[in-house]
Amino acid sequence: MDKTNHSIITISGMPRSGKTTIVSNLKDYYASKGVNIVSLSIGDLLREIARKEGYDVTEFNRQSEKRPEIDKKLDALLKETGKRIKENPKENTIYLIDSRMAWNFIPESFSIRLTVDENEAGKRAFMDTSKGSEEQYASIEEATKKIAERTSSEVKRYKNAYGVDLGNPDNYNLVINTTDVPIPEILDTIQSCISMSSKGLPYCRQWANPGYFFPTQDVRQSENYNYDNIKNSIETSGFHPDEPIQSVIVDGFHFIVDGHNRIGAAFDAKKHLIPYEVLAQDEQTSSLLPGNMSAREFALSNSSTPHGTPFLFDYSWWKFIPGLEEKWFKWYNSQRESVNDIQR
Secondary structure, eight states: OOOOEEEEEEEEESTTSSHHHHHHHHHHHHHHTTOEEEEEEHHHHHHHHHHHHTOOHHHHHHHHHHOHHHHHHHHHHHHHHHHHHHHSOOTTEEEEEEOSSHHHHSTTEEEEEEEOOHHHHHHHHHHOOSSOGGGOOSSHHHHHHHHHHHHHHHHHHHHHHHSOOTTOGGGOSEEEEOTTOOHHHHHHHHHHHHHHHHTTOOOOSEEEOGGGEEOOSOGGGGOOTTHHHHHHHHHHHOOOTTOOEEEEEETTEEEEEEOHHHHHHHHHTTOOOEEEEEEEETTOBOTTSGGGOBHHHHHHHTSBOTTSOBGGGGGTTSOOOTTHHHHHHHHHHHTHHHHHHHHO
């Protein structure tokens, strides 16, 4: 039985994934419904501690790896917050908690994780002038590098301190990649999934821009007499939260197993978020893949024609995440020998 307390929403995420913006918009949304809001940001507390000690955020994260007393103080605060909410629940009140580890210390919360492409994170960091001088960068390249270092430091820090993988989607009720996604679509998805969860209805826990998914069949196989109906449905009603695209992940790339028409319709309908589920990753096998293949075998055997022409060329009207198509071709060329061996 689901014991999720939907009055407690915990939000974590990668640096520059949009946590602050989403929390602010959620506050406005619930306030417009006449709901009382109680909010807590662990990130703000960390920034304040770092500022007082004369560190920027990246360096302070490194220092925190060697100073467990910092995490212990924050852990105690989260535990006490969860305990206080449980013992003294308030009617018509939503608790919004922005914290990397709140999902762990308040497990009954509806937990959301936001992710973002590292290049997009760097661009957002460089363009953002609202932060203090310690978070200003000379170039997008510098910002991207610093944000990547910060993300790596956080992953290491929480792995060492708690034995948890922040990037594991199984930790959360909902995971959304915010890259190239308008804020209103993110908010609509969050509200829709919370609503379905609160009613005990099934919903998809992972969402991302359709530009992350690479085709694995000839475009002619994707032609469907029902395509216009699919497009019109997505255009007017969006994706149904419990009908995910099926994919596999290999070396960080998503390959479509089922859902070419729906992804194509999403591009046509100018939708920026789609639900998906991962059947297998890298060397993992799945009974839902032909011949119980591994994810890698499926991706390598379904990325191009027998003559070696990538199916990607047939989908030139698809709009991939900036820079991702170039990375994919580098990956594909590095895998050509394996592709040829599998297709023989």
